[in-house]
Amino acid sequence: MRQPTSDKENFRNTDGRIARGEATRQRVLDAAERCFASDGFEAVTIRQIARTAEVTLGVVSFHGGSKEDLFKTVLARRVATLDDLRKAALAEVRARGEMTIRDVVDAYLTPYLDIASRGDPQWRAYAQFIARVASNDDYFPEVRELYDPTARIFIAEFQRLRPGASAEALATVLTLTVASMLSIVASRARIAGLSGSDAIDQPMGYRAMLIDFCTGGIEMVLPSD
Amino acid sequence: MRQPTSDKENFRNTDGRIARGEATRQRVLDAAERCFASDGFEAVTIRQIARTAEVTLGVVSFHGGSKEDLFKTVLARRVATLDDLRKAALAEVRARGEMTIRDVVDAYLTPYLDIASRGDPQWRAYAQFIARVASNDDYFPEVRELYDPTARIFIAEFQRLRPGASAEALATVLTLTVASMLSIVASRARIAGLSGSDAIDQPMGYRAMLIDFCTGGIEMVLPSD
DNA sequence: AAACTATCTGAACGTCCGTATAAAAAGTCA
DNA sequence: TGACTTTTTATACGGACGTTCAGATAGTTT
Structure with a gap:
């Protein structure tokens, strides 16, 4: 999973706009939330989440980590x-x-x-x-x-x-x-x-x-x- | 899935003992029942049911049909x-x-x-x-x-x-x-x-x-x- | 512009899945 | 016993899975 940016404010660029990656991360989590809600943990596939979020497969791992990470993040959010x-x-x-x-x-x-x-x-x-x-x-x-x-x-x-x-x-x-x-x-x-x-x-x-x-x-x- | 025996009483041999296959069938269904109960449909694998029932993989399909067949049979039984x-x-x-x-x-x-x-x-x-x-x-x-x-x-x-x-x-x-x-x-x-x-x-x-x-x-x- | 980081792509890996099937084994019955 | 059916084994197949990663791209900072 992506590590938090090191030395600057986490989710913002210096000009205050939301970082590009953070927006994608929310899209991935939103998609995972919808998928898990309708199909349950086991039945959901990473590829399905990627499709729902309209990102490629690797992006889901990059922003969401493992499937279990995703699950916990969605719940805790x-x-x-x-x-x-x-x-x-x-x-x-x-x-x-x-x-x-x-x-x-x-x-x-x-x-x-x-x-x-x-x-x-x-x-x-x-x-x-x-x-x-x-x-x-x-x-x-x-x-x-x-x-x-x-x-x-x-x-x-x-x-x-x-x-x-x-x-x-x-x-x-x-x-x-x-x-x-x-x-x-x-x-x-x-x-x-x-x-x-x-x-x-x-x-x-x-x-x-x-x-x-x-x-x-x-x-x-x-x-x- | 195994077809019901054609011309004789279904689950009994001529001497009245329970047919060998029927006993196995119950073992498979019992195993499926336990597996589905503890792990849910998607998370259960046919191989896990076979292991639980102590039979080989093919036997599960032979007696239980598809995974969905098994699920419905267990429920209805x-x-x-x-x-x-x-x-x-x-x-x-x-x-x-x-x-x-x-x-x-x-x-x-x-x-x-x-x-x-x-x-x-x-x-x-x-x-x-x-x-x-x-x-x-x-x-x-x-x-x-x-x-x-x-x-x-x-x-x-x-x-x-x-x-x-x-x-x-x-x-x-x-x-x-x-x-x-x-x-x-x-x-x-x-x-x-x-x-x-x-x-x-x-x-x-x-x-x-x-x-x-x-x-x-x-x-x-x-x-x- | 150059150096650097963050983000994304596309392809691949090894694993396990559900299912099918040929052939062997066990059991049944004339 | 020998023909026949039922049951079991062993193996294989194609596909989908979660995860990884080298490399391309975009964005930022100097």
Whole structure:
């Protein structure tokens, strides 16, 4: 993989324009994101990524390194943004005073549904990419570690609201909430098939039902006192 | 793939013993089941299945056909058994008289948790295999059709209990229930990591929490009247 | 312009893949 | 036993894979 330029600012030329190589690098990562999202890690080929990015084969390695490097980079690239949205949502709820289970669930789910419904197709691809990665426990162990810190913050909130809950119960309800959330993005076709009607066009369209489901579920699992 | 024997009983010799080839065929399918369960379709190689089954390469094709044939056969082989367990559980609840959301949820979830916790490692592998397949919408379209008939039966039960619910809401809560169920089998390592303690050894150990979660969630989404 | 670095191209490498098949072996049955 | 079928072996094929790299090109700095 290309090494960071040594003695000057990393991604900028001296005149401040984005370096030519950095633009290509983003094209490669965007292409990889879309490919991984729609086909999964094993099924994607470097050549497919190159074709999608409209670059030649060697460029993918040059900017993205190995296939596994690419995968990790794509995942990590947007993780901070999503985390920040969730933390901001939580802070906003906290500032409003009295908190409920529903508020915490909302703060966790809505940012993800939001990016999955965004106009920007690249963010949608990332949302699908997460859904794919997170539902396969064993893609790469370090994938987990990227999202666990934020997960722990939300677990702590649930614990504040339900002091009597066991650690297993708290971890379980968060895991079930995440699974439910991801399935909305991953399985809209199935919902459409089972309901006999068209799928709701945006994940955000399921927001109310999803929040209801998770809130009701958590309140049933975690004893009120 | 081997053609069914023409003029005599399919899997038996004239003396009633199981035909030699049929035993091998089951070994191949068992091996494929374990491989697909742990690595997913794309990552599995025919050679790996052959090694696992302790047969040579050609035997896998001879008894299992193409890789896709193998995949479908493995999936279909046990579908009827699981469906029957669910229908039996539902019938039993129905026979007891008054039904609740919780009863229907229980009838759907418990047979799956049960086979995932069974001593038989082959059934456990199948449970993991399902978790993997179902969380990737696009493995093969016909996969869905295998489980949809039973899903519709349970949706109909929910509809009987909540006549006012919309088709979308019914399909959504079943999808979320399935996603939650599968995540218990697929993500036990994550629960352990988040809770700081060891994972509960059997999926059945999560039964109470899972049923609570789904019941609470469904009751929240589907208006009581 | 010359020296230098960053980026890109095109071709190649060795490996493993899924599949096919001829021939050997094992089993069955008259 | 000998004819016949079923099953297994061993090997091969063409293709696609991930990765590498020498050399061409473009851009920057002196």
